[in-house]
Amino acid sequence: MKFSRPEPSVSRLGHATERNGIPFLIAETHSMKTTGKNPRPAQPLRQITVDAGLLPKAPDAKRGQAAADRPATATVNIVAPVHPAVSAARLQMKQQAMTSALRKVGAAVDSGEMPAAEAKRLVLGRVVRGLGSVEAAEKWYRSHHIAELGGRTPAQLVRAGELKALLGHLDTTKAGSKA
Template identity: 50%
Template sequence: MTTSGKKIRIPQPVLQVSVDAALLPKSPVKPAGASAAPGSDGKARINIVAPIAPKAVALRQNLRQQSVKAAVARVDAAIEANTVSPTEAKALVLALAEKIVGPGAAAEKWYRSHHLAAFGGRTPAQMVRAGELPALVAHMKGDAAKPKG
């Protein structure tokens, strides 16, 4: 019997059983889930973890997707209502910019110095300060959808 050494995830059913200590591997590393020392009766306690059913995996993935869609809908609603703070607006624009120009410093440089012809040569930073986030985000999402190259 071998163990993977992984931590037990909470949602998985666990059964703790006693087995003959002589059946456990003879290694200096203690198997995960086994008690520190076999009892006087030569028994050791082992955790048996049930695998996650494919239906449960699919359900979890579906719930995560629904959660992401709900979060995106909340952000879109806040943008449309113009209730996004300047700090959040900058973070949003930088996240979108990373999809267009690349991560980190490139996105920050683009945010501060790239002049957008569609908006009279203003930079994204100027547009965020002017409260024109909905138009900027719509423009950026259109640019992100275009194939690069």
């Protein structure tokens, strides 16, 4: 009885095999590994080790680098694709959450119950793009006197509970500057 050698194939068990006389290493190191920041929640992320010769060369690699200097294996992350329906559902949930948050902020501004620290953040967020930097926005917040609102600074208006008037003024001046 003659035994024939089975054709080499890629092993899922994590050991080296040969394909067409070329060693090929594939080892699954983690089945569901996630990093500290989860860029794609609930997506299976697999980290596998492959023969480094199979990967494209890095653009910053030295041209004359000897084969002995290169690592024999490299670790590659594999992420499962997201179905378009799942992507659309996630986008819709994000939009609903944003709308809900905006409604809460609007209700707090209208009722005058927004804490001064949050009101300051809201005002700075509205003006920082126009002024160019956070430092410039902070300086404007503390020292710019608004003649239309009694010559007071935005900080004084926020402390006095007149956030709604300040935001209204910012909206009218922004609309006026566009025209």
